[in-house]
Amino acid sequence: MKVGSAFILDKARVGEFIESLGNEMQVVAPKKQFGGDVAFAAVKHPDEISWDYGNDIHPPKRFLLPHYEVLFRYKTNGSVQIEPVMEERPQAIVGIRSCDVTALRQQERFFCSQICDPHFESRSKNTVLFSLVCNQPREECFCICCDSGPYLSSGYDVQLTDLGDRFLYEVGSEKGAEVSAPREHLLANASEKDLKLRDSIWLNADAKFQTTSYLAKAILFISANEVPQSVWDQFGAECFRCGNCTNLCPVCSCFNVEDTKDGDGAFTRWRYWDSCQFAGFTREASGYNPRATFGSRVQRRFYHKASYQYITRDGRHGCVGCGRCVVGCMADLGVPSVVKRLRRAVSEQAKLEAPA
Numbered sequence: 001m002k003v004g005s006a007f008i009l010d011k012a013r014v015g016e017f018i019e020s021l022g023n024e025m026q027v028v029a030p031k032k033q034f035g036g037d038v039a040f041a042a043v044k045h046p047d048e049i050s051w052d053y054g055n056d057i058h059p060p061k062r063f064l065l066p067h068y069e070v071l072f073r074y075k076t077n078g079s080v081q082i083e084p085v086m087e088e089r090p091q092a093i094v095g096i097r098s099c100d101v102t103a104l105r106q107q108e109r110f111f112c113s114q115i116c117d118p119h120f121e122s123r124s125k126n127t128v129l130f131s132l133v134c135n136q137p138r139e140e141c142f143c144i145c146c147d148s149g150p151y152l153s154s155g156y157d158v159q160l161t162d163l164g165d166r167f168l169y170e171v172g173s174e175k176g177a178e179v180s181a182p183r184e185h186l187l188a189n190a191s192e193k194d195l196k197l198r199d200s201i202w203l204n205a206d207a208k209f210q211t212t213s214y215l216a217k218a219i220l221f222i223s224a225n226e227v228p229q230s231v232w233d234q235f236g237a238e239c240f241r242c243g244n245c246t247n248l249c250p251v252c253s254c255f256n257v258e259d260t261k262d263g264d265g266a267f268t269r270w271r272y273w274d275s276c277q278f279a280g281f282t283r284e285a286s287g288y289n290p291r292a293t294f295g296s297r298v299q300r301r302f303y304h305k306a307s308y309q310y311i312t313r314d315g316r317h318g319c320v321g322c323g324r325c326v327v328g329c330m331a332d333l334g335v336p337s338v339v340k341r342l343r344r345a346v347s348e349q350a351k352l353e354a355p356a
Helices: 011-022 098-110 118-125 173-184 192-206 213-222 231-239 245-249 294-306 310-313 324-328 335-351
Strands: 007-008 024-030 039-042 067-077 081-084 091-096 125-134 156-160 168-172 255-263 266-273
Touching: 007 011, 007 024, 007 192, 011 024, 011 091, 011 156, 011 168, 039 091, 091 098, 098 125, 098 310, 098 335, 118 125, 156 173, 156 192, 168 173, 168 192, 213 294, 213 310, 213 335, 231 294, 245 324, 294 310, 310 335, 324 335
Parallel strands: 024 091, 091 125, 125 156
Antiparallel strands: 007 168, 024 039, 067 081, 067 266, 156 168, 255 266
């Protein structure tokens, strides 16, 4: 099976495909929870999967970067003895959206480039991403503005497009080809008609977006330090410091590390999600905080999202347009709103500074 191949997976055979996959690895997929909400979780049966969901408000990055994880345990009785804790269980994340696939690739660059994190790397190597194209974007989605959806040209292991009674099944990586090969008997070759229908569905999805975010302008203004400080201060005054924006963002990677005492000279080192919007995140041991004001922390967040410095380092800007910040921010400081206000503020500042 070659990378770039396109097949048809009939919906009548999806259950058999998922069961076969589950015999080799844990299958994580969108699953209806109590109350009707859909969230990604391990599934034991194909019927548990909700294929017609919008998106999980909690990013699936938690299956590669858990909220809490043990890094290692150690003992200090006489000499230091370190016991590594590694998780190497293979898993397939089925039905993950294009924006979240793009975000996980960004996470891989963060955790596995300059200094490789063995815990993230292990999970990443053991994870296969079955991306599901968004035929119907949600109202708050703007991935089309961020080059991260509603469909992908790269980055996925397998990409699924709903064609009605069947899925178009595209193999995008060697990992995707490897996991697909044992189930090739469940797939049929895609026809030219199937590919044309895919293109039509993709174009139709493009036209359904209601939220826009012209991020390029924000990148220009932030990189050139043209945003008036008063604007950041105003954002800081409005911010609730709840951390929703960072905890719901699939790209954010802030974390903290702590040691807990287990007794008799034994300790455990933990890693857990943190937020750059919290006062203690950048506070130094001396008590000095380089970002002590609310506005400076909001400014730092968007500098990390949209400055040319980080684009050069990370290969792309730090937003995938998933819309979770739009849903989660009680102060309406999601990326689209902030970008619009930055553009307006810079434009007004330019008018004030223009010669009479």
